[in-house]
Amino acid sequence: MRRIAIAGGFAVFALLASPAWSKIPPPPPLDEKGKAAAEEKKEKDKAAAEKAKADLSAAEDAAVKNYQGNMRKAGKPIPKPVAVVPPAPPAPAAAAPAAAPPAAPAKDAAKKS
Secondary structure, eight states: OHHHHHHHHHHHHHHHHHHHHHTOOOOOOOOHHHHHHHHHHHHHHHHHHHHHHHHHHHHHHHHHHHHHHHHHHHTOOOOOOOOOOOOOOOOOOOOOOOOOOOOOOHHHHHHHO
16 A cells, blocks of 8 residues: 555656656857857866866875885885776677578488488
8 A cells, every 4th residue: 555655656746747847948059158158167177177186196196105104114015006907898799690591300311312
């Protein structure tokens, strides 16, 4: 009984929400100011991505130095870094060969000779 009530609630929600989503008009085309603003935003995003990449690299280096320092203090050997190679993309699937017709049974071949 409870499952039916929950399923009914979801159905009512879906029916009420779908008309609202289907009536959204497309955005108007950009004018010169809009295009300039979009280009400026793209440049800012690119600069922010480069800064984030540099920050991540610095944080990784700091973490490695901290780890190695703690290993030295504990008197443990520091493991050598291992190069991580990304896996190669899968090869495209070769076309399957056409199925050969079934071979004649050996009995029939013996009778004909």
